[in-house]
Amino acid sequence: MTKPTRYSTLFKDVQELQSELAKVHYIAEYELAVAVFLALKLSRPLLLEGEPGVGKTEIVKVLAQILEAPLIRLQCYEGLDQYSALYEWDYARQMLELRLQDPHSKDPDQLRQNIFSQNFLIKRPLLQALESHEGKAPVLLIDELDRADAEFEAFLLELLSDWQVSIPEIGTIKANIPPVVVITSNRTRDIHDALKRRCFYHWIDYPSFEKEYCILCDKVPDLSQKLAQSIVAFVQELRRRDLYKAPGVAESLDWSQALLALDAKELNPSIVGLSLGSLLKYQDDIEKTRELLNDILALANLPLMGQV
Amino acid sequence: MAQSGYLLAHLIKFAILLRDKGLKITSEQLGTLALALEHLNLQDVDEVYTAGKLSLINRKEDIPLFAQLFESYFNLSFSKKPQQLETDKRGKLKRPPKERPLEVSLFQQLSPESQTNPDQETLVDKRFSYSVSERLKHKAFSKLSSSETQEIKKLMQRLLLKPPLRRSRRQMPSLKGHRLDLRRSFRYALKYQEFIKLYHRQAKNKLRPLIILADISGSMEVYSRLLLYFLHSLKGQILCQDQKFESFTFGTRLTRISHRLARRYPDDAIAAISDEVKDWAGGTRLASCLHDFNRRWSKRLGLNRALVLIISDGWDQDDPKRLSQEMARLHQNCYKLIWLNPLLGSANYQPLSRGMQAALEHIDQFLPVHNFASLEALALAFHKLKNL
Numbered sequence: 001m002t003k004p005t006r007y008s009t010l011f012k013d014v015q016e017l018q019s020e021l022a023k024v025h026y027i028a029e030y031e032l033a034v035a036v037f038l039a040l041k042l043s044r045p046l047l048l049e050g051e052p053g054v055g056k057t058e059i060v061k062v063l064a065q066i067l068e069a070p071l072i073r074l075q076c077y078e079g080l081d082q083y084s085a086l087y088e089w090d091y092a093r094q095m096l097e098l099r100l101q102d103p104h105s106k107d108p109d110q111l112r113q114n115i116f117s118q119n120f121l122i123k124r125p126l127l128q129a130l131e132s133h134e135g136k137a138p139v140l141l142i143d144e145l146d147r148a149d150a151e152f153e154a155f156l157l158e159l160l161s162d163w164q165v166s167i168p169e170i171g172t173i174k175a176n177i178p179p180v181v182v183i184t185s186n187r188t189r190d191i192h193d194a195l196k197r198r199c200f201y202h203w204i205d206y207p208s209f210e211k212e213y214c215i216l217c218d219k220v221p222d223l224s225q226k227l228a229q230s231i232v233a234f235v236q237e238l239r240r241r242d243l244y245k246a247p248g249v250a251e252s253l254d255w256s257q258a259l260l261a262l263d264a265k266e267l268n269p270s271i272v273g274l275s276l277g278s279l280l281k282y283q284d285d286i287e288k289t290r291e292l293l294n295d296i297l298a299l300a301n302l303p304l305m306g307q308v
Numbered sequence: 309m310a311q312s313g314y315l316l317a318h319l320i321k322f323a324i325l326l327r328d329k330g331l332k333i334t335s336e337q338l339g340t341l342a343l344a345l346e347h348l349n350l351q352d353v354d355e356v357y358t359a360g361k362l363s364l365i366n367r368k369e370d371i372p373l374f375a376q377l378f379e380s381y382f383n384l385s386f387s388k389k390p391q392q393l394e395t396d397k398r399g400k401l402k403r404p405p406k407e408r409p410l411e412v413s414l415f416q417q418l419s420p421e422s423q424t425n426p427d428q429e430t431l432v433d434k435r436f437s438y439s440v441s442e443r444l445k446h447k448a449f450s451k452l453s454s455s456e457t458q459e460i461k462k463l464m465q466r467l468l469l470k471p472p473l474r475r476s477r478r479q480m481p482s483l484k485g486h487r488l489d490l491r492r493s494f495r496y497a498l499k500y501q502e503f504i505k506l507y508h509r510q511a512k513n514k515l516r517p518l519i520i521l522a523d524i525s526g527s528m529e530v531y532s533r534l535l536l537y538f539l540h541s542l543k544g545q546i547l548c549q550d551q552k553f554e555s556f557t558f559g560t561r562l563t564r565i566s567h568r569l570a571r572r573y574p575d576d577a578i579a580a581i582s583d584e585v586k587d588w589a590g591g592t593r594l595a596s597c598l599h600d601f602n603r604r605w606s607k608r609l610g611l612n613r614a615l616v617l618i619i620s621d622g623w624d625q626d627d628p629k630r631l632s633q634e635m636a637r638l639h640q641n642c643y644k645l646i647w648l649n650p651l652l653g654s655a656n657y658q659p660l661s662r663g664m665q666a667a668l669e670h671i672d673q674f675l676p677v678h679n680f681a682s683l684e685a686l687a688l689a690f691h692k693l694k695n696l
Binding site for chain 1: 476477478479490491494498602603607608609610633637
């Protein structure tokens, strides 16, 4: 058997983790890197909150990549229950098994034990996450926990504090190596304090100008330096405005690709007006931005309509 | 044991006092405390206090009240004859002193609302006949005398406002649901090795969240205190953890007061609110406050399922066009929007103020809130909203 890999000793310091993340094209703010580093070091779950499109899910994907660990993803939704998140019995097989056995020859207790054994257990994501593969614990992503209802959070409590799951018919299943758990939330409702207590909490904010510029250059290499700078300046200015939904990093990436596809060399009012739909997703916001377009372009140090 | 008899009697008296003050103490909790005291040094007041707090109290908000009551109940009896503490054993220490007059004074000292003594209170109850309360129910809030206000407050606490239900995606066991509960059926079948009985599951219903935005500006001043009291009694009704109840006040700015309402006594809660709310009895900037709500809170509160109440007279200093926009956004995102206007109670009121005009097209129901009868009408309106 391969020796179990402990993630806690994998990275020497935060800088090392940060540069590893950069290698797989994730430019992390220092604070986020510290949060991830500590979560790995102390085997604590990490609760990431932030506006949609700031890279919450993405960090988990790249983390699995650099840890070379399997990624198990649980997308939350209202009504998510333990049958689809934890485990379920394979009833069809159990019934077949019952038919195959002669009911009179066997002790009923023995029969029950046979049927409720690991062989008939369907493992759902949370249970899968307790198993290590080739000595490596998986990375478990519990995505958009705020979409699940409060009842579901209760299932997580035991799992996250003791890395174990109790199944009445079998007993307790415990992880040999604790998995790396990241929970994300868009904050459409507040997560219960009992759950928060068990996690490291980090709020991912919109990136700074420099970070966002790096991200853009990294992800959309065809972008010219000048255009990238203008895009970032424009988006950063938009976030300062009073919009219903400010554009996230995902939107600015989309927008850069849209601008590339439109063969734009620089930002001007007409091209911005045409492609605004990839940046802003509310009609009110789009109208407001159109009205203030010249102001924002000017503030972002860009040519005005008259000069184009 | 005669001594433990004293102790128990004392505990029960203490529990009765606590219950009188509104704390919910079960006999079981009291039993636990009695058992716990067996293991403690009864001479140590701190130990007894801690044991009492541990076993009787389960809400943080109740602790100060408990501490206060504990002090007055036991300290008084302790300090009666401090010398005896040394010489005598437990029985003496816990022997109930001459309680009657003491307790009466206790009552007056501690309860801010009932300044009358218990005998008079029963008199009030007798007088409180059907016709009196009917007349009171139709009297405008702005014209109540202070004693009538007290009566209305009592009535408010009895009024049950139940928001409509929605069907959640969560399933619960049921006999007639549409989905088969294979897990239960299978476990049952295993007993008899045959599927004799099939169990089902069906969707669970949940109460919709209730979000209230209350106007506390100058023009609403005569109503706002009583309405805050009403919010407090509503908050008290929210028993299941699942149901969300959020409340905000607005004048020139929006303030969240949900956590302030958690205090047990309405007067404490309202005092805490008036400490926090900076724009009390000032102007109204409704559009700006709604904008703030839409931006900061609407996404966090699960608004799309919520029933939203706005309590305001509709006088607004902001641009009516902006108000119309913000109201449209709020209306679009919530389940139902109800506007309660105290002015609607007077027969010749017409919603002519520009703010009210702008808001009218974006609300589902427009109801008065000027007397107790209108609150009852609100409860009825809640009831009539389609469930699910």
